[in-house]
Amino acid sequence: MKPAAMWMAAAAAMAGIATAEAQAPATAATAPGAVPAAAMERQKSPAAAEAYIIAPSDGAKVHSPVTVRFGLKGMGIAPAGIKLDNTGHHHLFIDTDLPSDLGVPIPAVDGKVMHFGKGQTEVELTLAPGKHTLQLLLADYLHIPLDPVVASKKVTIVVQP
Ligand SMILES: [Cu+2]
Numbered sequence: 001m002k003p004a005a006m007w008m009a010a011a012a013a014m015a016g017i018a019t020a021e022a023q024a025p026a027t028a029a030t031a032p033g034a035v036p037a038a039a040m041e042r043q044k045s046p047a048a049a050e051a052y053i054i055a056p057s058d059g060a061k062v063h064s065p066v067t068v069r070f071g072l073k074g075m076g077i078a079p080a081g082i083k084l085d086n087t088g089h090h091h092l093f094i095d096t097d098l099p100s101d102l103g104v105p106i107p108a109v110d111g112k113v114m115h116f117g118k119g120q121t122e123v124e125l126t127l128a129p130g131k132h133t134l135q136l137l138l139a140d141y142l143h144i145p146l147d148p149v150v151a152s153k154k155v156t157i158v159v160q161p
Helices: 004-029
Strands: 050-055 062-065 066-075 087-094 113-115 122-125 132-139 155-160
Touching: 050 132, 066 087, 066 132
Parallel strands: 062 155
Antiparallel strands: 050 066, 066 122, 087 113, 087 132, 132 155
């Protein structure tokens, strides 16, 4: 497939899954045990894959709303629901540690764990004044973290009143 044709296919896929994608994290959150763990196979990540938070920087003093920009090297982004090798989509953990069980879909938690299943690479967050942590975690088309895990360092910011 020529690059242009591939791009168009990806764009069409993004448009097509927009509605279904919105429901997937909710399903995962409300019925975490619905799919047997044995049925889940974590997708492999490339050895060079690296996720990082471009902005804000660690220790930054910022004002709300805060624009968080997601960086990714060594692999690509694909929307949730689209199975492509060496791709995934971003998840942002706010004031929350990464899941201890990496073999199941990442839940969606209001204000704590956000999915970017359309392939977004930034978000504007409204945060209360005070200290907050931000961390990225990549996951595959089924919202399951990759193997080995691709996560950013945890960044701490201070939102000023
Ligand atoms: Cu997800």
